Amino acid sequence: MPSIQELESIASQVRRDIVRMVHAVQSGHPGGSLGCADYLTALYFEIMNHQPDNFTQEAKDEDVFILSNGHISPLFYSVLARSGYFPVSELATFRKLNSRLQGHPTTHDHLEGVRIASGSLGQGLSVATGIALAKKMDNDKAYVYVNMGDGELQEGQNWEAIMFAAHKKLNNIIATIDFNRQQIDGSVEDIMGFFELRSKFEAFGWNVLEMNGNNMSEIIACNKEAKALNSDRPCVILMKTEMGYGVDFMMGSHEWHGIPPNDEQLARALNQLPETLGDY
Amino acid sequence: MQTIEILGNNDTRSGFGAGLLEIGKQNSQVVALCADLTGSLKMDAFKKEFPERFFQIGIAEANMMGVAAGLATAGKIPFTGTFANFSTGRVYDQIRQSIAYSDKNVKICASHAGLTLGEDGATHQILEDLGMMKMLPGMVVINPCDYNQTKAATIAIGNYVGPCYLRFGRPKVPIFTPDNQVFEIGKALTIFEGADVSIFCTGHLVWKSIQAAQALAERGISAEVINIHTIKPLDSEAILNSARKTRCVVTAEEHMYNGGLGDSICQLLSRNMPLPVEMVGVNDTFGESGTPDQLMAKYGLDVKDVVAAAERAIARKN
Numbered sequence: 001m002p003s004i005q006e007l008e009s010i011a012s013q014v015r016r017d018i019v020r021m022v023h024a025v026q027s028g029h030p031g032g033s034l035g036c037a038d039y040l041t042a043l044y045f046e047i048m049n050h051q052p053d054n055f056t057q058e059a060k061d062e063d064v065f066i067l068s069n070g071h072i073s074p075l076f077y078s079v080l081a082r083s084g085y086f087p088v089s090e091l092a093t094f095r096k097l098n099s100r101l102q103g104h105p106t107t108h109d110h111l112e113g114v115r116i117a118s119g120s121l122g123q124g125l126s127v128a129t130g131i132a133l134a135k136k137m138d139n140d141k142a143y144v145y146v147n148m149g150d151g152e153l154q155e156g157q158n159w160e161a162i163m164f165a166a167h168k169k170l171n172n173i174i175a176t177i178d179f180n181r182q183q184i185d186g187s188v189e190d191i192m193g194f195f196e197l198r199s200k201f202e203a204f205g206w207n208v209l210e211m212n213g214n215n216m217s218e219i220i221a222c223n224k225e226a227k228a229l230n231s232d233r234p235c236v237i238l239m240k241t242e243m244g245y246g247v248d249f250m251m252g253s254h255e256w257h258g259i260p261p262n263d264e265q266l267a268r269a270l271n272q273l274p275e276t277l278g279d280y
Numbered sequence: 281m282q283t284i285e286i287l288g289n290n291d292t293r294s295g296f297g298a299g300l301l302e303i304g305k306q307n308s309q310v311v312a313l314c315a316d317l318t319g320s321l322k323m324d325a326f327k328k329e330f331p332e333r334f335f336q337i338g339i340a341e342a343n344m345m346g347v348a349a350g351l352a353t354a355g356k357i358p359f360t361g362t363f364a365n366f367s368t369g370r371v372y373d374q375i376r377q378s379i380a381y382s383d384k385n386v387k388i389c390a391s392h393a394g395l396t397l398g399e400d401g402a403t404h405q406i407l408e409d410l411g412m413m414k415m416l417p418g419m420v421v422i423n424p425c426d427y428n429q430t431k432a433a434t435i436a437i438g439n440y441v442g443p444c445y446l447r448f449g450r451p452k453v454p455i456f457t458p459d460n461q462v463f464e465i466g467k468a469l470t471i472f473e474g475a476d477v478s479i480f481c482t483g484h485l486v487w488k489s490i491q492a493a494q495a496l497a498e499r500g501i502s503a504e505v506i507n508i509h510t511i512k513p514l515d516s517e518a519i520l521n522s523a524r525k526t527r528c529v530v531t532a533e534e535h536m537y538n539g540g541l542g543d544s545i546c547q548l549l550s551r552n553m554p555l556p557v558e559m560v561g562v563n564d565t566f567g568e569s570g571t572p573d574q575l576m577a578k579y580g581l582d583v584k585d586v587v588a589a590a591e592r593a594i595a596r597k598n
Contacts, residue, residue, distance in 0.1 A: 130350020
């Protein structure tokens with residue numbers, strides 16, 4: 001079981017992977033990827049019970065993670081590779097022709113670790129709910145994790161799934177909302193200010209926790225709390241993150257949602273992110 | 281000309297309900313989802329027999345498609361049930377990304393397709409669904425013709441691994457295919473052999489094409505009638521073999537020209553064997569309220585329309 005320090009060190013390498021991947025093809029989404037890097041690192045290296053070396057779609061008795069906001073694929077791919085789903089060297093193919101690492105995740109090319117295509121927003125929670133339902137039917141005690149963007153909650157399908165998961169008492173779902181308050185066109189508050197999220201989820205019959213998604217200790221503690229709730233409700237964690245976290249000039253702005261760093265910016269970013277596991 | 285015996289009269293959706301119950305008995309991984317139309321889709325028997333495998337999703341079709349994709353991921357074989365309009369156009373992107381592109385073993389079962397939905401009118405009478413579904417890579421698209429064939433097709437898609445779209449309808453129509461048939465996906469069924477014209481038909485238009493062939497026979501015209509229950513994958517070999525013999529073609533379906541069976545056959549023929557084709561279908565218009573029979577007559581999907589199309593096709597032969 002890795003220590004907090006070890007997890008932080010892995011997250012640093014994951015962030016290096018993200019900026020290097022996006023820089024290499026001059027396309028992709030660094031902002032949200034960096035913001036969620038601590039959470040996904042914690043999930044894949046500490047929180048989830050999963051089998052990277054024996055990947056199956058069905059995931060019997062294994063925890064499952066569904067990425068609904070598929071545009072943070074650089075992060076997803078880095079964490080999958082670093083935790084052993086596929087060779088780290090394959091990260092170099094991100095977004096290139098004939099790669100399994102498509103711009104947005106897909107099962108189409110049989111990339112280990114991916115169970116659903118995502119990118120068109122608002123669909124992941126429904127899928128996670130279906131998996132959670134199947135686990136209940138099969139008396140499988142594992143959890144289903146799903147991450148969504150805060151802007152993504154503007155998609156109505158999410159609220160259908162939120163209703164359904166509570167109605168079916170799917171307490172094996174632990175959802176996270178990447179609450180960075182930014183989306184492509186600006187701040188979520190300006191575009192569709194749906195705060196306050198806690199009361200909305202509570203009204204729909206969910207348990208709501210909050211954590212700082214850029215604090216490893218808090219992530220671990222909050223996830224322990226989520227699993228210890230002993231309730232028949234699904235759980236959502238409002239995960240406050242900073243878009244671009246870990247690279248000073250990318251932080252706190254929606255500007256870096258979907259643009260790549262240039263050579264000079266890459267060098268500045270890498271200077272702030274220690275190479276801990278070896279670059280791909 | 282061989283006579284086709286009418287074995288009974290029932291709606292194709294009841295065939296789906298019976299097939300769902302049967303495949304549910306055969307395979308415990310089969311689950312069913314419905315968006316508040318359990319009675320209309322004839323899913324009651326499955327629900328009663330397997331309450332723990334039936335999921336009421338409510339009026340939330342987008343979520344239903346995603347939940348089905350999740351159930352399939354975990355190894356279940358989900359059958360979704362709602363009207364054809366809400367099974368396709370309403371949820372096209374959910375099907376595209378979470379089911380088709382994600383290679384999920386989901387069976388999208390769609391009732392009340394086409395004009396024969398009747399009095400509810402154009403909001404519910406989808407005539408574009410075959411086109412939308414056949415455009416999705418990897419999607420199997422099936423449109424059976426009667427109760428027995430719909431039941432057999434439902435069982436067949438449950439045994440096939442991959443995403444499928446099964447389209448059926450609301451009104452009671454003659455049953456004329458055997459009750460013990462084994463449904464082979466992608467295999468066209470020749471009903472009459474003929475020499476003068478090939479009539480390729482699907483769904484409710486199969487019975488009308490049979491009647492049309494009988495009327496044509498009285499005028500001395502020998503029509504070959506082939507039931508194309510599977511729109512995709514298309515039985516190209518059967519179609520080309522028939523067209524090679526008759527040298528002219530009629531297509532007949534309860535769907536738009538655009539995107540339907542006729543569209544698929546025109547593509548096939550234009551690439552391989554350009555021949556005169558006359559299409560029976562709806563020409564780029566919405567439907568309206570009326571009885572099924574009135575609508576089929578008004579929109580040109582009746583026996584006389586198939587007869588007229590056959591005569592036009594024959595007249596265009598060199």
